[in-house]
Amino acid sequence: SAGAPHGKGETVMSGKIKVVIADDQYVARGFFEMYVKMSADYELAASLATAEQAVNYCRANPVDLVIMDVMMKRGLDGLTCAETIKANNPDVRVILATSTAEYQWIEKAKKANIDSFWFKEYDERSLLEVMDRTMHGESVYPGAAPNPRFGDIDKSGLTDRELEILRELTTNRSNEEIAERCGISLNTVKRHIQNMLVKTGYTNRLELAVNAKSLGLVVHDDDRTDGKNGSCG
Numbered sequence: 001s002a003g004a005p006h007g008k009g010e011t012v013m014s015g016k017i018k019v020v021i022a023d024d025q026y027v028a029r030g031f032f033e034m035y036v037k038m039s040a041d042y043e044l045a046a047s048l049a050t051a052e053q054a055v056n057y058c059r060a061n062p063v064d065l066v067i068m069d070v071m072m073k074r075g076l077d078g079l080t081c082a083e084t085i086k087a088n089n090p091d092v093r094v095i096l097a098t099s100t101a102e103y104q105w106i107e108k109a110k111k112a113n114i115d116s117f118w119f120k121e122y123d124e125r126s127l128l129e130v131m132d133r134t135m136h137g138e139s140v141y142p143g144a145a146p147n148p149r150f151g152d153i154d155k156s157g158l159t160d161r162e163l164e165i166l167r168e169l170t171t172n173r174s175n176e177e178i179a180e181r182c183g184i185s186l187n188t189v190k191r192h193i194q195n196m197l198v199k200t201g202y203t204n205r206l207e208l209a210v211n212a213k214s215l216g217l218v219v220h221d222d223d224r225t226d227g228k229n230g231s232c233g
Contacts, residue, residue: 016043017135018062022054022078023069028099028120032067035127042131050074051081058085063092065135067127070098070105070224077224079105083112093134097127100216101146101155105224115139121216122146150217151200158196165192167220169209 019042021032029047036042042065046057052075054066066085068078082094096109099120109117116134118127119142130140147154158166161182168178175193179186193205202208212218 017041017064018043018045019131020045020054020057020063020066021047021068022049022051022066022072022081023097024049024072024074025069028069032097032127035131039128039131041135051076051078055081055084055088058089058092063089065131066092066094067131068094068096070096070102071100071219077226079108079112079114079224082109082114086113095127095130095134095140098216100219101148102216102219103145106141110141117141119146122148148215148217150215151202151211153199155217157199162192162196163218165189166196166208166212167218169193169205170213170218171220171222172209 019036021029021036021044023029023032029049033044033047036044045061045063046054048054048057051068051072054068057063058066066082068082070078072078078096082096085092085094090113093115095116095118096105096114097118097120098105101119101122106117116130116139118125118130118140123130123142125140133140145155147156149155150158155163164182165178168181173181175186175189179189182189193208196208197203197205200208200211202211
């Protein structure tokens with residue numbers, strides 16, 4: 001039955017695993033739908049454009065698995081709503097997905113008891129493998145952070161502090177605001193920005209910010225939540 005742990009081949013005998021997809025991008029939703037339809041073990045229960053719709057659907061219908069994007073253009077973000085789904089019904093398995101390279105969401109997802117996490121662009125595992133393993137009771141998380149190219153270096157060439165400042169840069173904050181938010185001096189902020197320019201070969205802080213944002217290298221939590229700190233209820 002939906003929501004109950006599946007074992008000993010029960011999945012197929014007692015009906016297919018009911019899957020809800022939530023992604024605000026039409027192409028990505030189609031991609032997820034294709035994965036669900038490819039396997040005889042799964043059936044598509046709903047394909048939705050917002051995370052809140054997924055929360056509401058799970059409240060009213062039997063669901064076994066939710067696949068949800070972290071970033072949503074409208075309404076609350078996937079991480080917030082996935083946490084609500086797990087709180088409402090711990091038996092529903094949840095896989096969070098993202099096309100960005102933002103690794104700080106991993107710890108947040110683990111704390112929210114999200115079952116699995118999948119990087120669309122960077123994971124060597126297929127989504128179907130993650131789905132199967134998640135439904136067999138595993139918690140499937142990436143072993144390493146995505147390491148895309150950023151100018152003349154890979155992402156791993158930046159320190160944690162530089163990545164923190166880069167996140168702030170993507171929100172168009174001034175150096176003074178970044179210094180205050182990070183609890184460091186203005187000169188330290190400037191030094192870190194200068195170091196990133198030297199490493200990447202970009203010419204100014206705007207280029208750093210624009211490229212980090214367009215590559216999805218880092219995503220500030222303000223952008224994930226769109227300034228909303230609500231819950232899905």
